[in-house]
Amino acid sequence: MSNSDQSQLVVLSGIHASRLGNDREVYIYLPVGYDDDYTQRYPVLYMHVGQHVFNPRKESGESWNMHRVADRLIAGRLIEPLIIVAVEHKFEEGTSEYFHDLCAYPIRCLGEDYEHFLIEELKPLVDRSFRTLPEAEHTGLMGSSAAGIATYNIGLRNPDVFGMLGILSPFFVKVEPYTLEEMEQYRLYPLNEGQKIWLDIGGAEGFFMPSHVKEVAEEMLRAGWRQEADLYYFEERDAAHSERDWGRRAHLPLIHFFGGKGEAVKVELQGDDTVGVEGPELCINAVVTLDNEFSFSDLAGSYRSDHPEILEAAPSGLLLPKQPGTATITYSYGGLEASRTYTVVEELSETVDIEIEIHVPEFTPDDDVIYATFNVPRISKGLYGSEIKLPRGMTFDFLITRGYDKDEVDLEFGQIPYRRLVADKDKKVSYTVSNWIDLKPINQLTKEEY
The missing domain is CATH 2.60.40 (Immunoglobulin-like)
Known part of the structure; x- marks a missing residue:
């Protein structure tokens, strides 16, 4: 089978990061047909923790399998062909290269040095060596957990370099397990016109809580980003904090960045259905599914209640309980509707x-x-x-x-x-x-x- 019939993985060894003082491997995904037309250029997605992106160095199978994700989407014409650059993470530095200056751990914050490596050393090498579309509008950056906060910081600091940011399960807030003390590890940035943002979180990630990511998404919308144009937020209710689950939903940011628009075919209301007049806040997760395999959680939804004196819902999905009883909330989007009945009790413990x-x-x-x-x-x-x-x-x-x-x-x-x-x-x-x-x-x- 010739290279033109299948995608390729090219490994670049010994790529030096001058300010970090270390070398690392970089794995390059080239799409099917890359060698067929030497005039064609491709958008590029840079990804952190490269040893988990294509599973080249991991026996456990805990990988995003991005080559398979990209192959399938490209073959189905759901996205345009692209190059993926997976950058190995140097574990001897812990997560220090993924943090800039806000970190709740006693580690060196080497994020600016890693940022320099990506922008000043690696990207020019990739643009020289492969047929890329080097402009920001064709260049994405993506990562999860600590690499998610790295994507957030590096991308929003450099909108002239990265026009697309895939921020999965970002480590925005550290929660101390036994005291439940919360320490923020992010700052807000001003609106960057034209940047596409993907923010997501799993509902089964424990101390990586949906509320932390949802709050940042809402803050960004208030700062001027527009849902469905610049920014999408998604909560996948059953997803864990794992390579396995990040890979399972990696097609979503790829469709946002490199695909076309779709039409809504399904809406669903997810989450718990009991809320207290006194107690923790509860939010509806209104998930919209499109005909191009894309899904997102609506943060600007249209809701109505059959008993507004008992319960209402804000556009963000926040439930607003008023007195004990039951009420049915109906959500509308694109001519579709979904309803769910909620029980309001006097009090729930935090x-x-x-x-x-x-x-x-x-x-x-x-x-x-x-x-x-x-x-x-x-x-x-x-x-x-x-x-x-x-x-x-x-x-x-x-x-x-x-x-x-x-x-x-x-x-x-x-x-x-x-x-x-x-x-x-x-x-x-x-x-x-x-x-x-x-x-x-x-x-x-x-x-x-x-």
């Missing part, structure tokens, strides 16, 4: 108490630290546990680990199992780990694997 215990194999070293999103202390040989207070409604999909790349594994099925914890009421939860696996880097993705 938090719930969770007792968690984790049983681990006897061969687990006594000095190991166990994480279930947060640190779970050792109680005795083979048993870890804790009591923790969590915001009501918080949901975790998580791995039990002994640290980075030391995950729980189910040997019977050969899988790394995700657990789910829903903080819907006071409760005790118990988990048993059957075995551990240490995930080692492999040399490189083979042609057959790609």
